[in-house]
Amino acid sequence: MKSYILTMAIALLALLKLQAQGPPITADKPIMLGGGSFTAKTLTEIRKTERGTFTYVPLMLHYLPTANSLVAVHLPYISYSFNTNEEDGSGLADIKVMGKYQFFRKDGTGKTFRMVAKTLQTLPTGEALDVMELSTGKYQGYYGLVAGYESLKYGISNELGYNWMPDGTLDEFRYKLGFGLPLLKPQYPNKQLNLYFEYTNSWLTERDWYQLLYAQGIQYARKNVTFDLAVQVPLVNDVDEGRRLKYSLFLGTRYTF
Structure with a gap:
């Protein structure tokens, strides 16, 4: 009986360890769920810039063929309103396909x-709007490494990668650093x-x-549903006049099954 209780306690501890924190909001993490699982999610971004306002609504479908691999497709919609004499509009943005191992x-x-x-x-x-990560109308390939540490008290995620645009000028070195703090036991x-x-950090x-950029976010998760809210603002904004970011607002939800 004692050995059974000990086994159940260890199993519960392992489960709680993986659920200590949900996925980051604007960053990424290397922790995956079990093989064969699906996640349907969206993370709407309302991006306010000197050039105009861009509302990006992706439908993201993630599938784990195994416990250490993931494939995903992102089908995005974008609407845009310019402060310049450019024409406003809406429609399909750049579709993205992701793989992780x-x-x-x-x-x-x-x-x-x-x-x-x-x-x-x-x-x-998508339309050739020249808007980073949203709609450029050009092929891009991003390649990176994600490393993360997570405990019951906090989590740290790092991502370093390079985005290659062979027919454009948005080649980018990217480094992300995130900290997660659970407020509930x-x-x-x-x-x-x-x-x-x-x-x-983004270097073009x-x-x-x-x-x-700095993003402050809060996340609520209940069973297999997660809700996200974050505000992102620039700390350093060394880009051309008229193209600078003012802020971005992120609203998201995820459902895992």
Whole structure:
């Protein structure tokens, strides 16, 4: 009987460890769910810039063929309103296809460290709006590494990668750093309230632009549903006049099954 209780306690601890925090909001994490699982999600971004306002609404479908691999497709809609004499409009943005493979994992009691190789292929299906990550009308290939540490008390995620645009000028070195802080004790059924502090460094090599962005987010999760809210503002905005970011507002939800 004692051995049965011990086994159940260890299993519960492992479950709580994986549910200590949900996925970051504007960043990424290397922790994956079990093989065969699906996640349907959206993360609407309302981006306010000197050039205009862009509302980006993606439908994202993620599937894990195995416990250490993921494939996904992002089908986005965008509407845009310019402050210049450019024409306003709406329609399909650039479709994205993502792949991830977890190649390193080290677990401890109430903690885990993992690393993932990631690629994001952007198809030129959107209008040529020259809006980073949303709609450029040009092919792009992103290749990066994601590393993350997570415990019952906090989580840290890092992502380093390069975005290649062979027929354009949006080649970019990208580094993201995120911190997650759970506000509730781990419990079952899953119930979470998390704060996120996320930084994005973006160097556009051909245009000689640099941005350092900070996102403050909050996340609520109940069982297999998650709700996200974040505001992102520039700390460093070394880009051309008229193209600078003022702020972005993110609203998202996820459902895993």
